[in-house]
Amino acid sequence: MFDCGMYMGYLDHRRYPDFSLISKSNDFNNALSYIIITHFHMDHIGALPYFTEVCGYDGPVYMMYPTKALAPLMLEDYLRVMVDQRGEEEQFTSENIVQCMKKVIAVDLKQTVQVDKDLQIRAYHAGHVLGAVMICAKVEDVAIVYTGDYNMTPDRHLGAAQIDRLRLDLVIIESTYARTVRDSKYAREREFLKAIHKLVASEGNVLIPTFALGRAQELYILLDDY
Structure with a gap:
């Protein structure tokens, strides 16, 4: 599974993905082998502690080192602002965040990781924010790229997204501002x-x-x- 975020438009359980689509019996460990996180924004990690500690997913979670460092800060800040100050329904706790982060395996940019005998992943710089990556995943001779959020406009501290020339069977691409025309x-x-x-x-x-x-x-x- 790529990313495990929340939709910020609701204040209750509707913020989360419908995890029953992964497993009708809620047996997520048989239905799902790995989670790969592209970056630390809440629409990409906000449901992660809920999925691992409340729903019971117990497998590995892959992310970059900066994402591993900043994700718990983002999640704790969410609890402080949305739950403590605004009274949102609590879906996970600070202890859930701690236990969730113990499942994380941190990887480097452009490090090829042989996840198991079938799956290989490689992370490419996505721009956007510190530690944000696009993921190339290969299973045998099939290759896909999942972009997460990416930025092709060079900025002053991260630069534009960069990726190798790849022969791909599928691209899953974000489209947040696809219909937005901006000034230069x-x-x-x-x-x-x-x-x-x-x-x-x-x-x-x-x-x-x-x-x-x-x-x-x-x-x-x-x-x-x-």
Whole structure:
């Protein structure tokens, strides 16, 4: 299974995938052998402690080293904000997060991992956020790529996604902004900096909300360059 996230539009169990589609009898360990996580955002890891510690999946979970470091911080922050402060229905606990992370096997970028005699995986830089990867999975002579979230526009601290030339049988690709037409990166940065310059010049204060971890660093570097 690639990624195990939650949908942030609900405040109850509907946030999670319908895991019954994997196993009608809830015997997930016979139905599923591995979980591979592409990055630490909640729509990709938010259901992971629930699936491993509440539903009972006990197999390995593969992710990159930065994702392993940041995932528990994201999950704990979710509990603090959504459960403790906003009263959302609790689906997993801090102890569940600790036990879940014990199942994690961390891998390096472009490290070829022979998961078992049939399955081989290799992670490629996806841009997006620190540790985000696209996964190439091979079973015998069949190869697929699952992109997760990726970014083809070079930025100041991560750079654009990179992947080898591959002969593939299937690509599973994210399409979050597929129908969105944006101004150029240069134009957006120019308008952002003009607005800040105008406020600071008039001795105003600037507050910049960044809704997802990994965005603030790019803004810091942009402002420092300016």
